[in-house]
Amino acid sequence: MIARLRQVALASLVLLGLLLTPAVGGAREYLQLFVAQPYLELHTGPGRGYPVFNVVPRDGSVDVLFRRTDWFKVRTEHGVEGWASQQDMLGMVLADGSPFRFSVGDRAGFGAHRYEAGLFAGAYGGANYVSGYASLSFNSQLALEAALGQFLGRFSNGVTADVGLTHVIVPEARWSPFLTLGVGEVHVEPKATLVQAANRTEQTAYVGGGVRYYLTRRFFVRGEYKAHYVFTKRNQNQEADEWKLGFAFFY
Amino acid sequence: METGIRILLLTALLAVLPGCASVRDWYHHRAERRAAARAQSAPPPVSDSSQDESAPPRVIEPEVARRKIKVPRIHSSNVEVGLNYGVLSIEDFGTHPVYGISAAYHITEDFFFQADVGRSHAGRTSFETLGGNIQLITESERRFTYYDLSLGYNFLPGEAFLGRGIAMTNAFYLIGGIGGTDFAGDTKFTVNFGAGYRVVPADWLAVHITVQDRVFQSSLLGTTKLTNNLEARIGTTVFF
Numbered sequence: 485m486i487a488r489l490r491q492v493a494l495a496s497l498v499l500l501g502l503l504l505t506p507a508v509g510g511a512r513e514y515l516q517l518f519v520a521q522p523y524l525e526l527h528t529g530p531g532r533g534y535p536v537f538n539v540v541p542r543d544g545s546v547d548v549l550f551r552r553t554d555w556f557k558v559r560t561e562h563g564v565e566g567w568a569s570q571q572d573m574l575g576m577v578l579a580d581g582s583p584f585r586f587s588v589g590d591r592a593g594f595g596a597h598r599y600e601a602g603l604f605a606g607a608y609g610g611a612n613y614v615s616g617y618a619s620l621s622f623n624s625q626l627a628l629e630a631a632l633g634q635f636l637g638r639f640s641n642g643v644t645a646d647v648g649l650t651h652v653i654v655p656e657a658r659w660s661p662f663l664t665l666g667v668g669e670v671h672v673e674p675k676a677t678l679v680q681a682a683n684r685t686e687q688t689a690y691v692g693g694g695v696r697y698y699l700t701r702r703f704f705v706r707g708e709y710k711a712h713y714v715f716t717k718r719n720q721n722q723e724a725d726e727w728k729l730g731f732a733f734f735y
Numbered sequence: 736m737e738t739g740i741r742i743l744l745l746t747a748l749l750a751v752l753p754g755c756a757s758v759r760d761w762y763h764h765r766a767e768r769r770a771a772a773r774a775q776s777a778p779p780p781v782s783d784s785s786q787d788e789s790a791p792p793r794v795i796e797p798e799v800a801r802r803k804i805k806v807p808r809i810h811s812s813n814v815e816v817g818l819n820y821g822v823l824s825i826e827d828f829g830t831h832p833v834y835g836i837s838a839a840y841h842i843t844e845d846f847f848f849q850a851d852v853g854r855s856h857a858g859r860t861s862f863e864t865l866g867g868n869i870q871l872i873t874e875s876e877r878r879f880t881y882y883d884l885s886l887g888y889n890f891l892p893g894e895a896f897l898g899r900g901i902a903m904t905n906a907f908y909l910i911g912g913i914g915g916t917d918f919a920g921d922t923k924f925t926v927n928f929g930a931g932y933r934v935v936p937a938d939w940l941a942v943h944i945t946v947q948d949r950v951f952q953s954s955l956l957g958t959t960k961l962t963n964n965l966e967a968r969i970g971t972t973v974f975f
Contacts, residue, residue, distance in 0.1 A: 513807045529904040531844045531892045550810040550938070552974070553844050557938065578806065586809070589843070603848060603884045605913050612924035614913045616884060634915055636924035675921070701843045731886055733842045 514547035514559075517584050521575040526566025530555035538564050546576075554589065554701070589702035593734060595656040596624040602706055602732025604633075608644065609712075609724035611637025615644070617732075624655040629664065633726075642672040644726075646690060646710075664692045670714060670724075687715045692726070702733040814975040815839040815941060819853075821968025825879055825918075827956060829858035833879075833966060837943075839887070847887045849910060853966070855879040857918070862956070871955065876920045881949055883914025883927050895934055905934040916951050916964075923951035929966075943970045 519540050526538040530552050538560070540546055546558040546568070554570040576584040587593065601618040615633030622628070626649065633644040648666015671685045694708030707729045714722040816838045823833035835853025842848065857877040863869050891907040911928040929947030936942065949964045 512810070515807045515809055528902065529892070529894060531889075531904075533892060534894070534904070548809050550812045552812050553841050555844065556809070580801070603886065603912070612913075614884065614915065614924070634922075636915055636922055641922045703842065703846065731848075733848075 514549060516545050516547055516579060517558075517573075517576040518579065519544050519546070519575075520577045520583075521572070524558075524568055524572055524576070526558070526560070526564065526568060527555075528566065530557070530567045532569075534567065538566055587735070589734070591658075591698060593702070594698045594704060597621060597734040600627075600732055600734040602730050604706070604708070604728035604730030606726065606728025606730075608633065608635040608726045609637070611635040611640070613726065613728060615728060615730075619650060625652050626650070627652070629666070631668075638675070640672050640674040642670060644668060644670045644688070644712075646688075648690065652696070658698045659695060660697075661695045662693065664690070664694070664708070664710065666690055668712075670712070684717070686717070688712045688724075689715070690726075696732075702735065704732055704734070706730055706732045812938070812974045813841045815841065815847075815972045816975065817941070817943075817970050817972025819943065819945070819968045819970025821945075821966060821970075823853070823855045823879070823964060823966040825855065825857045825964050826953075826962035827860045827862075828877070828879075829860075831855050831858060831879075833968065835968070835970075837970060837972065839972070844892070845889050847889070847908075849885045849887050849912070850883070851885070851914075852882045853880070853968075860956070872919045876918070878917070880917040881914060881925060881927075883912050883925060883949075885910045885912025885914075885927060887931075890930075901936075903934050903936045905932065907932050910945070910947065916949060919953075919955055923953065925949050925951040939974045941972045941974065943972060944968075945970070 519542050522542055524540040524544070524546065525536045526540065527534040528537050540560050544561060546560050549557040549559055549565070551557070555567045556570070556573050557565065558568050559565045570588060573584060573586070574588070578584055598621055599619070600621070602616065604613070604615045604617070606613045606615070613633055613635045615631055617629055617631035619627040619629040629646075629648055629650045631644075631646045633646075635642055635644070646666050646668035648664050648668075650662050650664045652660055652662040654660050666689070668688045668690065669685060670688050671683070673683045690710045690712045692708060692710035694706060697705045699705060708727075710726040712724040712726060714724060716722055816836075818834070818836055820832070820834045822830055824830040833853050833855035835851055837849060837851045839847045839849040855878075857872075857879050860871060863871055887908050887910040889906040889908045893905055895903045895905045897903065908931050909929075910931060912926075914925050914927065916923045916925040927947050927949045929945060931943055931945035931947075933941050933943050944967075946965070946967045949966065950961055951964075952959060953962045954960075
């Protein structure tokens with residue numbers, strides 16, 4: 485037991501060391517921006533409630549150290565470090581006088597974005613279902629999507645993996661419906677109390693649809709139905725219904 | 736004879752004099768010819784009528800190419816990965832140490848997604864202890880592994896102060912989600928909910944204290960019931 489604890493502690497230390505490596509890593513080149521509005525407010529923390537403790541006057545410059553959610557950590561010419569909001573940063577200019585532009589999580593981004601990911605709870609063939617997905621958009625309407633899920637039921641447990649295409653019908657609408665089509669695999673582990681209990685992995689294909697509803701910032705709700713056709717090695721193919729609802733975000 | 740010579744001379748004079756009258760500016764005529772020749776050899780004067788009268792005269796032709804500025808990429812630091820250690824009270828099986836890994840993605844200043852994996856080892860139930868040599872589940876089935884996906888909400892963000900000189904941002908957060916638990920030879924659908932406290936001493940480092948309840952249905956002890964498995968843990972995470 486003690487040897488095992490020691491192993492775990494050692495492994496944890498190594499992992500922590502690996503984690504810390506990039507944080508301590510070398511100096512990087514920062515983006516320099518100039519204040520074009522009357523002043524730039526610096527907050528003590530990355531949130532709307534943190535007080536303003538410093539301002540940078542017009543034509544002053546800041547180095548952008550990094551970004552966390554909708555806040556930018558900046559350093560002034562005098563070495564003061566603080567947090568500037570995304571809204572304030574939109575009023576900054578680059579050294580050549582052109583406006584500073586970056587990805588803003590808003591309603592326009594909901595209509596056209598590159599990546600999205602989300603978590604779902606639902607039902608798969610009557611079993612409880614947990615799943616997550618990530619997608620890569622080719623344009624505002626067509627996206628390649630991969631989903632992983634686990635179902636936990638009374639008679640069997642299992643995992644599903646799907647890859648498919650999603651077509652968003654009206655991307656700019658707040659309630660925006662979509663259709664999906666793809667293929668996948670399902671691994672089923674029947675509970676040991678049943679006869680002929682053997683684990684099996686089978687190919688599937690699905691067709692489905694759903695709706696997305698934009699909430700706020702980068703968030704949206706997504707509800708979805710997929711009709712899975714499981715190509716079994718037995719005489720008859722199976723069908724499984726998947727219903728799920730969850731939160732997703734875009735980037 | 737004399738008259739003949741006189742008529743001849745007069746005729747000659749009459750023939751020449753009107754000619755002289757026609758070339759009266761003969762001296763200036765040469766000067767004009769020279770001026771015309773000079774004018775022809777010089778380039779023709781630019782006609783002003785072709786230019787826009789309203790435009791100001793250009794002093795310098797603008798042939799400056801705009802300098803291309805290389806914009807360094809801004810590093811996004813929204814991902815938080817770390818380790819944690821604590822205690823887990825497995826219903827009917829006692830309280831035992833638990834260790835785990837967590838990863839979070841901060842979407843906005845308010846919300847984050849979090850994935851957790853943790854492991855513990857269940858003890859003996861009171862039924863097993865009192866019953867002597869009875870074993871409800873095998874030793875390997877006592878391994879308790881949970882994994883879940885949750886959504887967190889930063890509930891009370893603020894600042895914590897250490898003396899006069901150090902201020903650290905912090906937040907109290909609520910978290911809830913779903914996942915699975917591998918225990919007693921089965922995987923159970925598990926719902927989790929809880930709350931935590933995060934303090935950020937440096938931009939890249941955070942310390943968490945979390946209390947979470949993991950609820951799943953179990954029929955190990957005869958009746959089917961919802962079991963509550965409370966967990967308290969402390970963890971360190973690093974932002975990327």
